[in-house]
Amino acid sequence: KQEVTQIPAALSVPEGENLVLNCSFTDSAIYNLQWFRQDPGKGLTSLLLIQSSQREQTSGRLNASLDKSSGRSTLYIAASQPGDSATYLCVPNTNAGKSTFGDGTTLTVKP
Amino acid sequence: EAQVTQNPRYLITVTGKKLTVTCSQNMNHEYMSWYRQDPGLGLRQIYYSMNVEVTDKGDVPEGYKVSRKEKRNFPLILESPSPNQTSLYFCASSLRGWNTQYFGPGTRLTVL
Numbered sequence: 001k002q003e004v005t006q007i008p009a010a011l012s013v014p015e016g017e018n019l020v021l022n023c024s025f026t027d028s029a030i031y032n033l034q035w036f037r038q039d040p041g042k043g044l045t046s047l048l049l050i051q052s053s054q055r056e057q058t059s060g061r062l063n064a065s066l067d068k069s070s071g072r073s074t075l076y077i078a079a080s081q082p083g084d085s086a087t088y089l090c091v092p093n094t095n096a097g098k099s100t101f102g103d104g105t106t107l108t109v110k111p
Numbered sequence: 112e113a114q115v116t117q118n119p120r121y122l123i124t125v126t127g128k129k130l131t132v133t134c135s136q137n138m139n140h141e142y143m144s145w146y147r148q149d150p151g152l153g154l155r156q157i158y159y160s161m162n163v164e165v166t167d168k169g170d171v172p173e174g175y176k177v178s179r180k181e182k183r184n185f186p187l188i189l190e191s192p193s194p195n196q197t198s199l200y201f202c203a204s205s206l207r208g209w210n211t212q213y214f215g216p217g218t219r220l221t222v223l
Contacts, residue, residue, distance in 0.1 A: 043217050044212075097142060
């Protein structure tokens with residue numbers, strides 16, 4: 001059974017800092033990995049999807065990397081802003097439809 | 112507008128009273144899935160469907176039923192709700208089971 005660990009569980013940084021969120025998973029037989037953000041009381045918004053054959057995926061100030069063989073992914077956020085404050089979730093997906101969520105990293109960016 | 116809708120958004124009910132939470136998507140997606148989110152336990156997959164008439168259990172299917180009779184709808188049925196099913200429920204869809212998932216706004220269910 002897939003297990004997903006996200007470190008740190010919570011992070012508080014001043015505005016403008018670059019930061020890295022970590023995700024590790026136990027079963028490397030994944031098809032892709034998706035990063036989401038969730039605002040308090042709200043649904044999930046997809047940030048990036050990185051295929052198992054890819055090493056990196058970028059969208060604006062976000063960059064996700066994937067090392068499938070070692071079961072690790074990182075989400076890099078450049079020049080953080082208060083609007084980035086949210087919980088970030090990592091989800092490795094199989095091609096058979098199963099998704100396992102990590103517990104998330106709760107990020108607070110202080111003005 | 113492309114979206115996943117859930118109804119109701121909020122529901123308070125009593126133990127044993129059957130209920131259905133509806134989920135609908137207008138993106139012609141083949142894949143749909145239900146999750147529940149609980150404090151300290153994160154999001155856990157209940158059931159998913161790779162296509163019409165194809166459903167499969169996720170990690171926490173006990174006490175739930177689903178059906179997928181048409182592509183756009185994927186209702187979640189609680190035949191006899193219990194207090195431990197009090198949770199925040201999310202429906203999601205994607206083009207296929209390995210594509211980007213789009214989430215609905217959530218349904219907050221309280222079972223007394």
